[in-house]
Structure formats: C-alpha cells, structure tokens
Amino acid sequence: DVKVTQSSRYLVKRTGEKVFLECVQDMDHENMFWYRQDPGLGLRLIYFSYDVKMKEKGDIPEGYSVSREKKERFSLILESASTNQTSMYLCASNGKRLAGVESYEQYFGPGTRLTVT
Amino acid sequence: AQSVTQPDIHITVSEGASLELRCNYSYGATPYLFWYVQSPGQGLQLLLKYFSGDTLVQGIKGFEAEFKRSQSSFNLRKPSVHWSDAAEYFCAVGAPGTYKYIFGTGTRLKVLA
Numbered sequence: 001d002v003k004v005t006q007s008s009r010y011l012v013k014r015t016g017e018k019v020f021l022e023c024v025q026d027m028d029h030e031n032m033f034w035y036r037q038d039p040g041l042g043l044r045l046i047y048f049s050y051d052v053k054m055k056e057k058g059d060i061p062e063g064y065s066v067s068r069e070k071k072e073r074f075s076l077i078l079e080s081a082s083t084n085q086t087s088m089y090l091c092a093s094n095g096k097r098l099a100g101v102e103s104y105e106q107y108f109g110p111g112t113r114l115t116v117t
Numbered sequence: 118a119q120s121v122t123q124p125d126i127h128i129t130v131s132e133g134a135s136l137e138l139r140c141n142y143s144y145g146a147t148p149y150l151f152w153y154v155q156s157p158g159q160g161l162q163l164l165l166k167y168f169s170g171d172t173l174v175q176g177i178k179g180f181e182a183e184f185k186r187s188q189s190s191f192n193l194r195k196p197s198v199h200w201s202d203a204a205e206y207f208c209a210v211g212a213p214g215t216y217k218y219i220f221g222t223g224t225r226l227k228v229l230a
Contacts, residue, residue, distance in 0.1 A: 004160070031216045040126070042207065042222035043161075050216075090160055094216050104149060104168070104216060106209075108160035 003027070004109035006091055012115045019078040021112050023091030030095030032074035033106065036060060037088040049074055050095075081116045088113050119144045121210045123221035130198050131229045138193040138224050140208030150191040151209040151218065152182055161207060167191060168213070178202070203228045 007022035025032065031050050035043040035058075045058030047066040055066050063085060067075045074093075078085055092106040120143040130136055142148060149168055153161040165176025172184040182193045191208060205225045211218035 033217075035220075040222060043220040045217070048217055092161075104211075105151060105163050105166050106161075106216075106218065108153075108162070110160045111158075113158075 004091055004093055004107050006089075006109040006112050008112050009110060010113050010115075012117065013078075013081050014117055015082060017078075017081050017116075019081045019114065019116075021076040021078075021089055021091075021114070023074045023076070023093075023109055024072050025074075025091075025093040025107070026072065027093070027103070027107075028071065028096075029093035029103065029107075030071075031093060032068065033092040034058075034064075034066065034074065034076045035090045035092065037090055037111070043090065046076065081114075083116050086114060086116045119148065119210055119212065119219050121208055121219050121221045123206075123208055123224050125224045126222070127225050127227065129227040129229060132200050133197050136193075136195045136198045136202070136226070138206050138208075138226070140191045140193065140221060142189050142191065142208075142210040144189075144210060144212070147184075147186065147213070149211045149213055149215075149218070150182075150184060151211075152176065152180070152191070152193045153207045153209065153220075154178075155205045155207065155223075157204070164193070164206075198226075198228055200228045200230060202226060 004025045034046040048056045049068040065077045089112045091109040094106045122141045152164040208221040209218040
C-alpha cells in the first residue's frame with residue numbers, strides 16, 4: 001500500500017516563527033501536493049511539485065514556500081507564521097509508481113493540525 | 118475551467134437507511150471523478166474513482182457512485198448506512214490524464230442510532 005507520512009499530527013507555534021511541515025511518500029510518486037483544509041472551504045491547493053526541485057503554485061500560495069530536494073520528500077514552509085495560517089494541512093502524492101504503473105488517484109497523509117498563537 | 122459543487126453541507130440519516138450524497142461538476146468533457154472519505158482527525162481515503170466506461174462504479178465499504186453525463190453529476194450512494202460511516206465526504210474532479218484535481222467543499226454525514 002502507498003504510504004504518505006507527515007512529520008507531526010499536531011503542532012503549536014507562535015506568530016512570527018518559521019515552521020516546517022514535512023511529508024514523505026514511499027511509492028516513488030512523481031507528484032506531491034500540499035493542501036490546506038478549513039471548515040466550509042474544503043481542500044485548497046497551496047503548492048504542487050511534479051518532480052524534484054520543480055514546483056507550481058496552487059490556489060493559495062501566499063505566505064508559504066515549498067522544497068523538494070528528494071523525490072520522496074516534500075516540505076511546506078511558513079516563513080513567518082501568522083494566526084490566519086492556523087489550519088489542517090494535508091499532503092498527498094500520485095503519479096507514475098514503481099514498475100511504471102500510473103496512479104491518478106491522490107494518496108493522502110494523516111494531516112498536521114497547526115495552531116499559531 | 119473545472120469546478121465541483123457539493124450542495125449539501127450536512128446530511129443526517131438513521132442507521133440502516135439509504136444514503137445519497139450529491140456531486141455536480143463543470144467540465145467540457147468527461148473528467149476524472151473521485152469520492153474520498155475523511156474520518157475525524159484523519160487524512161482522506163479514496164472510496165472510488167471513475168475514468169471511463171461503465172457509469173456505475175463500485176467502491177470500498179459498500180459505496181457506489183453513478184456518473185451521469187447529462188446531469189454533470191457523480192452522486193455517491195449506499196443502500197444501508199452504518200454508524201461507522203459518519204465522516205466527511207469529498208468529491209473531486211480533474212481533467213483526464215492529469216494529476217491535479219479540484220475538491221468540493223465536503224458533505225458531513227451524521228448517522229443516528
């Protein structure tokens with residue numbers, strides 16, 4: 001089974017802190033995603049990476065940056081956390097898997113609930 | 118541009134009753150369509166997907182969905198709901214052959230004993 005893991009389930013940070021959220025997938029997927037989930041707004045795409053060192057802005061990239069130095073790892077960075085970034089953050093992956101099998105469905109990690117005080 | 122609408126924010130059903138969750142999309146051709154479920158405090162789990170072919174799709178946990186091109190809908194159904202089905206359900210749509218999708222705002226299902 002595809003496994004997507006996120007470094008923390010719960011995180012509490014102070015306003016102005018630099019925050020790193022880490023995501024690792026174990027199926028050699030080409031694509032990785034960071035979403036933000038808020039009540040009534042569903043999932044909104046922050047950033048998308050389609051290869052190592054390649055990234056594309058999603059719908060709400062302001063206040064965030066990303067890093068993908070290795071294929072299996074995709075990091076979301078909040079350069080200076082603010083209270084309006086308190087949210088649930090979900091990582092996902094898909095793409096060509098081992099042995100060349102395409103995987104169009106996205107596989108999700110368990111999420112990180114970030115609180116910025 | 119693609120869009121997806123889940124008209125019902127909350128739905129409450131009694132255990133054992135049937136369930137239908139609505140999903141409407143906007144796209145010029147037949148898109149890729151997905152239903153996901155999210156239990157409290159968890160990530161999203163894929164229930165089923167539609168790419169092409171038979172318009173009635175079977176998924177996990179006894180769920181099915183029907184693609185209706187004429188109505189631009191992909192509604193999720195279950196004949197008999199269990200208490201463990203209480204969760205939030207998300208519909209997603211994407212262009213064929215692509216990997217990036219748009220998610221609906223979700224429908225929260227409550228099951229009464």
